[in-house]
Amino acid sequence: MRVLITGATSGLGLAMASALASSGATVSVGGRSVERAQQVAAGLPGAVGVELDVRDESSVAAAVEDVWSRLGGVDLLVNNAGLGMRAVNPDFMTDPRGFWEVPVDGFRAVVDTNLTGYFLVAREVVPRMLAAGGGRIVNVAVSESTMVRAGFVPYGPSRAGSEALSRIMAADLRGTSVTVNLLLPGGPTDTGMLPAHVSRGGGRFLDAEVMGPPIVWLASPEAESVHDQRIVAVDFERWLAERRG
Template sequence: MTVRDVRTDESLSGVRVLVTGATSGLGRSMAEALADSGARVVITGRDEGRTAQVAEQIDADRGRVGGVAMDVRDERSVAEGVRRTVEGLGGLDVLVNNAGIGMRTVNPEFFTEPRGFWEVTPDGFRDVIDTNLTGYFLVARAVVPTFFAAGGGRIVNISLNEATMIRRGFAPYGPSRAGSEALSRIMAADLREHSVWVNVLLPGGATRTGMIPDGMPQAVSEQMLDPAVMAAPIRWLCSPAADGVTDERIVARDFDAWLRTRTTDPSRVRG
């Protein structure tokens, strides 16, 4: 069953979704929201055992969620992971490109002690770019043949605030996400004629995930967004209501206002 076959916006029954990097944080929250709405979901993570464990937790004996080990930096691992996903689900309707690593990998104290780009090791720089940018390319590249064969599909690329992309001390994380947004625009243009819709989704602020450094002041932590902020927009992007919507940049925190504007302003409809 394809996305277009779903009868109501509230139910995603039959929709098949691959969410990369979903063993924690935003990815897990989105996978939970989709499964709760009836979608069949495959989540990925680098560690096979942990991925299977988290998938079982999200599924809660409903038969909707599975886990596949995948290293998005490795094209062979991606190819195998996508093959297993499509085989297990009997097809694929939506890819949520979420797998990523943050500034903690190159500077554990990035929030309180930002470092200049020249202090980042070349290996650290490459690892972030390979995961956050090249990973999006590799997974999307691997799934589009399935979308072409089905006559359409959807890709949602997860990003972050533009201010973070150029913030002092945020190399290479900021540039990796800026690159993924540019890639998303190109994907949308390249895939439009194939009825494959590509959109960018971001929380709209710092979220309480594993990417936040230890020792964060409680006052700051309390102001951060809950990862559940992604639930409503990701459900919508997988629903019939989003058919034909492409090349949009959706801020989850402002989703309700964005949706109202789109509904009342015909010029916002790009599909």
């Protein structure tokens, strides 16, 4: 299984990259800093690092071409790269601000990463997957409460948009050889998106490694025909048991 993960140098992306690499997949670690991407990849079995700024069309095209050339294709794209509320309000957990206080540049940067980025990477990868005979896309999502939470502009709307985009991608690709699914942790997660002063102890936040089992399963032969599903990582074992009947 050849995998490209965007935003894979930390947080959920790194957790999924680690789990997939440990399961035997060949993982391309995408990150805005090629040095950081290569450093992270060096610590994972068989992984490669690639410079990938999901906001930039030329960077996306170059990265996909690079990965496709080096690996001979991509079987699984994981759209994960994202900017959190810290980009517009470092104290968003303790001092939420109204949408009218959000700087325009910050709003655009978050939407460009969390929504337009998913579009740009999938737009580059899907035609190649179709021509190659198939592939899988997993788009990382968040809980619905996050999408409508006070003080969460632009993060909430950007993630709501990326989920709607994912559902339309799935509809557009229904009946083809490319599948699209959503995967989300299922609660606040301990990642670099949290303010530095916020306590991570006491079980208040999920560990990013919660994403490991479901993403490994989504890359497995058993998940080959799974399409247009919204999988919550904390409920994955129950969901899978019900699916298997």
